[in-house]
Amino acid sequence: MFEFDPILLARIQFAFTISFHIIFPAFTIGLASFLAVLEWRWLATGNNHFREVYKFWIKIFAVAFGMGVVSGVVMSYQLGTNWSLFSDRVANVLGPLFGFEVLTAFFLEASFLGIMLFGWDRVSKKMHFTATCIVAVGTLISAFWILSANSWMQTPQGFSIEPDGRLMPTNWLKIIFNPSFPYRFAHMITAAYLTTAFVVGGVGSFYLWNKRHLQHAKIMLGMATIMAALVAPMQLMIGHMHGENTMEYQPVKVAAMEGNWEHTTNAPLYLFGWPNQQKETTEFGITIPNGASFVLTGKADGRIPNLKSFAPEDRPPVVWVFWSFRVMVGIGMLMILVGGLSAVQYFRKKLFDSRWLQGVWMLMMPSGFIALLAGWFVTEIGRQPWTAYGVIRTVHSVSPAILGPQVAWSLFAFVVMYTFVFGAGSYYILKLIGKGISVSEDTEQFYKHGLEASIIEASKSKGGNHV
Numbered sequence: 001m002f003e004f005d006p007i008l009l010a011r012i013q014f015a016f017t018i019s020f021h022i023i024f025p026a027f028t029i030g031l032a033s034f035l036a037v038l039e040w041r042w043l044a045t046g047n048n049h050f051r052e053v054y055k056f057w058i059k060i061f062a063v064a065f066g067m068g069v070v071s072g073v074v075m076s077y078q079l080g081t082n083w084s085l086f087s088d089r090v091a092n093v094l095g096p097l098f099g100f101e102v103l104t105a106f107f108l109e110a111s112f113l114g115i116m117l118f119g120w121d122r123v124s125k126k127m128h129f130t131a132t133c134i135v136a137v138g139t140l141i142s143a144f145w146i147l148s149a150n151s152w153m154q155t156p157q158g159f160s161i162e163p164d165g166r167l168m169p170t171n172w173l174k175i176i177f178n179p180s181f182p183y184r185f186a187h188m189i190t191a192a193y194l195t196t197a198f199v200v201g202g203v204g205s206f207y208l209w210n211k212r213h214l215q216h217a218k219i220m221l222g223m224a225t226i227m228a229a230l231v232a233p234m235q236l237m238i239g240h241m242h243g244e245n246t247m248e249y250q251p252v253k254v255a256a257m258e259g260n261w262e263h264t265t266n267a268p269l270y271l272f273g274w275p276n277q278q279k280e281t282t283e284f285g286i287t288i289p290n291g292a293s294f295v296l297t298g299k300a301d302g303r304i305p306n307l308k309s310f311a312p313e314d315r316p317p318v319v320w321v322f323w324s325f326r327v328m329v330g331i332g333m334l335m336i337l338v339g340g341l342s343a344v345q346y347f348r349k350k351l352f353d354s355r356w357l358q359g360v361w362m363l364m365m366p367s368g369f370i371a372l373l374a375g376w377f378v379t380e381i382g383r384q385p386w387t388a389y390g391v392i393r394t395v396h397s398v399s400p401a402i403l404g405p406q407v408a409w410s411l412f413a414f415v416v417m418y419t420f421v422f423g424a425g426s427y428y429i430l431k432l433i434g435k436g437i438s439v440s441e442d443t444e445q446f447y448k449h450g451l452e453a454s455i456i457e458a459s460k461s462k463g464g465n466h467v
Helices: 006-045 048-081 084-118 125-154 172-176 181-209 214-249 251-258 291-297 318-347 355-363 367-381 404-435 441-461
Strands: 159-161 167-169 269-276 281-288 386-388
Touching: 006 048, 006 125, 006 181, 006 214, 006 367, 006 404, 048 084, 048 214, 048 404, 084 125, 084 167, 084 172, 084 386, 125 172, 125 181, 125 386, 181 214, 181 318, 181 355, 181 367, 214 251, 214 291, 214 318, 214 355, 251 269, 251 291, 251 318, 269 291, 269 318, 318 355, 318 367
Parallel strands: none
Antiparallel strands: 159 167, 269 281
8 A cells, every 4th residue: 555654744744835935035025126126217317218117016916915825825824734843843943034024025025015105196206216215125024034044944043942941042143143154145135136137037027028018018028137147146146155154064965966975075076967876876967077176176186075975865966956056057058158149149239130139138037946946955855854953854844643644635636736726826927928018108209209300300311301
């Protein structure tokens, strides 16, 4: 008879729900800042194209924000149903961090989102812009607390363990600003900005490709190009610093990322390969000699961690970590390439006429979400077999009375429900993109009179005095 492993199923269920959840907050983090820049440009220039692009994306922002809220609520319930032992032991540490996120960020975002959506012509321009900026800051504050809590699970400190096994805070500054937090926070925010940039640039390219909303599309693709050209290389540097921090505090995770089983010095860099956890080797490898040591230490003979120096029960699932890391890095390199090519075409004044490049941007639209999920797989799977690294094991975190069939049925229900709810939300977003941008009467008059003026000017240049 088939046996259900409740721990594995509980992990899969949480992975499924958090994978759905993380893409929506990441998208709204980047989109909120994009909206703030759009409104600032409209106020500074008076160009209604910026306002119309804003009104187009605010609808998508509202849908994504709502789906992020719904998916986030489900995860909090799972902590009580499937992971009650973990919740009981860490409640005094993580509970306040989650509470601070709600009090300082969620209420802020939810309150001023109403002004963003319905405040046009009801509040002053400055008040509306202030509301947009507050929501953008609120998304960053939300990310601050959530990343602090998750980073603490990666590098826990600032607590003591009571005789009953519960963790009690002793230093809140150490808990909040734990060793991995600055790197993970910066890495996540830049990932959110890049994710949004490639969606915005892809939509702008879609309109340019189809000869629709040309002025609006140029704004979208132009701003996305700036973000990709500047932030994608920055993300590479932040990721490198994050990797160095991980090597110090979670060396086994880095060993799994590199597929390095034996080498302590002169470790090769595996471009591709297949880690075999039973044979304790990486098969079919395509390598760069001394590459891993050089990348991680700056020296060809630098010392890096290897998997065999850790007990088998302390190693994460190596294949998942190894390949997720390569997917993330590979997409990141593609982003740098696309951003660089787009910047070159912009300075050549060919960005908005390069159909091949527009096609590339459209293909890259989902790339940020894929890289984001791959990065989270590296982080979360690489932390196994711990929920709080080095402090609480996963097997000691699951609810004691949990039954495999129950988790299996609830996981099936989640898959069905999420497919329907988030499928409908995503379909609505695609419908909004297909419908296009609503153009105001002022812009229509601008087009009309601008066309007339250009005809008159052309006539005068040919010696005529009338049309």
